[in-house]
Amino acid sequence: MTDLKSKIVPTWCPGCQDFVIYASLQQAIINQKIDIKDLVIVYDIGCIGNMADFLKVFGVHSLHGRSVPTAVGIKLAHPELKVVVVGGDGGVYGEGLSHLIAAARLNIDITVLVANNQLYSLTTGQTSPTTPKGAKTKSTPKGVESVPIEPEGLIRAVNPTAWVKHVSCQKPPEVTEAIEAALKHHGFDLLDIDQLCVSFGKQLL
Ligand SMILES: Cc1ncc(C[n+]2csc(CCOP(=O)(O)OP(=O)(O)O)c2C)c(N)n1
Numbered sequence: 001m002t003d004l005k006s007k008i009v010p011t012w013c014p015g016c017q018d019f020v021i022y023a024s025l026q027q028a029i030i031n032q033k034i035d036i037k038d039l040v041i042v043y044d045i046g047c048i049g050n051m052a053d054f055l056k057v058f059g060v061h062s063l064h065g066r067s068v069p070t071a072v073g074i075k076l077a078h079p080e081l082k083v084v085v086v087g088g089d090g091g092v093y094g095e096g097l098s099h100l101i102a103a104a105r106l107n108i109d110i111t112v113l114v115a116n117n118q119l120y121s122l123t124t125g126q127t128s129p130t131t132p133k134g135a136k137t138k139s140t141p142k143g144v145e146s147v148p149i150e151p152e153g154l155i156r157a158v159n160p161t162a163w164v165k166h167v168s169c170q171k172p173p174e175v176t177e178a179i180e181a182a183l184k185h186h187g188f189d190l191l192d193i194d195q196l197c198v199s200f201g202k203q204l205l
């Protein structure tokens with residue numbers, strides 16, 4: 001696994017479950033014997049997007065909410081590449097939701113991995129589209145009034161053939177297994193990964 005790590009030590013908070021996704025993704029790439037020259041990872045912005053600095057693979061650290069269209073562009077230009085998105089719930093389900101739906105409807109052959117901590121964490125814990133109703137966050141001190149979006153159902157509604165799954169960082173082997181399955185699948189994949197933000201999300205437990 002040292003081959004896939006960059007020289008930069010991850011800056012995530014101690015105990016952040018982004019470490020689980022980081023390790024699982026590396027393990028899945030190794031288990032699936034993916035040749036690094038055939039892989040591109042497109043990172044969104046946010047704590048999870050900072051993985052761009054910690055992995056030694058070809059990649060693009062894109063804009064907040066624009067990782068999916070960047071990945072779609074790479075895939076259309078180079079269909080032979082395996083293209084993976086690594087983003088957060090704020091970027092992929094918030095600012096980038098219309099791009100996610102468009103890519104899913106067209107069944108673009110990309111793998112979207114979402115670290116769903118139900119918060120905008122890099123900016124210190126504002127509510128995101130998946131924050132549970134009633135939850136108190138920095139931007140909703142009286143509790144979130146709206147219901148959270150449900151990504152799996154949303155994607156299945158626009159593409160019944162899409163590969164969609166939800167796993168939790170509480171069970172790291174399942175995260176690795178699911179990433180491997182997504183990497184093997186042809187067509188659009190969404191893996192929603194429940195991830196605890198230990199600094200701003202303990203009240204969501
Ligand atoms: C277009 C744009 N809007 C807002 C921001 C500020 N911003 C940076 S990271 C972030 C939150 C990211 O949340 P999420 O995507 O869930 O990732 P996390 O930090 O939770 O891993 C925001 C709002 C930005 N960089 N660009």
Ligand code: SF4
Binds near residue numbers: 011015017048122196
């Ligand atoms: S703020 Fe939250 S999501 Fe970001 S690194 Fe710290 S624990 Fe992880």
Ligand SMILES: [Mg+2]
Binds near residue numbers: 046088116118120128
């Ligand atoms: Mg988030």
